[in-house]
Amino acid sequence: MYTRYTYREKITCCLIGVILLMVGSACTEPFQGEVAGLEDILVVNALITNENKHQEVRLSRPYRFDENAPIAEENAMVSIDNGTEQFAFEEVEPGIYVSDVPFAAETGKPYRLLITTENGRSYQSDAMQLPVANTSIDNLYAERTTNDEGDEGMGIFVDTFDASSESNYYRYEYQETFKIIAPFWSPMDVVFVIQESDGPVFDVILREREEKVCYGTEREKSINVVNTLNLGEDRLSRYNVRFIDRSDYILSHRYSILVRQYVQTPEAFAYYEALRGLSQSSTSVFSEDQPGFLAGNIFSLDDENENVAGFFEVAAVTEKRIFFNYEDFFPGEELPPYFQECMPATQSGEDLKTTVLRETRVFYDFNQGIRTVPRACGDCNALGSNKVPDFWEE
Structure with missing residues (x-):
């Protein structure tokens, strides 16, 4: 079965480079990076949320530019422990592990990711907790607009507000679906x-x-993180999560976008902000010549000097979906050029x-x-x- 990897996973698997990177801010502890070449290291993509569902963990190995996708890490034993319960995961596709039972992350509990690979090596994450705040998307809407480069198109905007000022760190993902005729x-x-x-x-x-x-479907192609620490209140107004040039054929008929808003911990925010910086500093995020290795919060229990890539995140998530037609915003105007x-x-x-x-x-x-x-x-x-x-x- 073909396994589809997200853009974020591909970036993580490629960012195994050649220099020291230290990530940090005034409000978080720095992540320590180590000098590394393109090693055969474990790459972890793990996110559990406050949604009651079968949670998912993905394990892989880094890959080079001439390879199509990350190399799946198969036959591992994966579980998540919160101090009172342990949730086992089963491999449903190569490198994709899903919890045996549905569960939701709860506030006040420390969650650890535990991994034992087929070769007997063991790994563990730092203890991570669900953010106290669970801020919903207040409004998701589309407007005909012009971007900073002067290109006309459709902007997708989010409004969100936390009166308690406890959210602060946000990450956005989207999945867009569009009619093709x-x-x-x-x-x-x-x-x-x-x-x-x-x-x-x-x-x-x-x-x-x-x-x-x-109907075509595309997922996000970038890492989108933002914080409200320097604002007067914990509010995002008209935050642009997506811009679509009016010449893009996906707008031609009917378009829908599902936006997911994650409230992150400071540590997770710092990691993704650094990951975004690394991917943008290279001419190609898929190149093996990347500017640095980014260590996350997962470590080897067998060798303290072993590099492990990726991050185990616990986040609160909400989502909204909207639909619109090309005619709603460009009435009587010529359709965008077709795909080819x-x-x-x-x-x-x-x-x-x-x-x-x-x-x-x-x-x-x-x-x-x-x-x-x-x-x-x-x-x-x-x-x-x-x-x-x-x-x-x-």
Whole structure:
């Protein structure tokens, strides 16, 4: 089964570099970094929240630029202990461990992550507690706006306020879903039937699945952290969590975004702020030539000098979702350009056979022969899924 890794996980797995990094602030203890090359070290991505659910831990090894994804750390024993209970985790996919039972992090309890890898090495995190505050997103909304570079588009904004002034540290993630309508869709399709002596034979049939309307989904592509320590109150107003250029095809029809707000501990905030700084200081976050190794709050019980990457976080989370149409903000205006150019081409013979068998192009119409277009132009499944998401609203 294919395992999808988030952008944050890829950054963490790549940030195994060559210099000392020390992360800290006036209100937190610094994290100690050590000189390291691209070592075969354990990389941990672990977040438990105040949501009552099956919590998740991901374990991997660092990877180089020419590799597609982190190397999954398989067959480990994973658990979380809060002093009175221990929650066991089961590996459900390579490197992905899910708690046997659903549970929610509770205030006042110290949570530790415990890991024993297949080779018998043991690791443990510092004790982390759920932040006292659990501040909700007061408002999530979209506006037609212009960014600092003068580009016009859609801004996604958050308002949040904690009257107790105990939240202070926030991290935002989002997942966006958008309707895709294939601009050169046809109800017909061309199929290869048989190879005869004078060339391949084709047939044109009705399509057997939905290929006109699909739904694409993308997750956040950056680390978004902010604090309110220097503000007069613990309030964020019109905080921009996402900007989408109006030329981006994901805005073309109907768009939805789910924003998750995490109230963090000072230690977690410092870690993610440093991680963001490291990823931005490199020309490519996927490069093996990274500016530093960032140590988190997880350590080896067998060797105090062993490097362990990643962070075990306990956070309070809330979320909101909104929908809007392109017409709501750009009435009567031209749609953004499609994902790619869709130039029809007349094809026949072996050329058409290769196209059909490789599924690189699809049937569009007849015009002095069979005309085809690039697959994404006539089959939306090239860019998304034809299954309507459970949460979708028209």
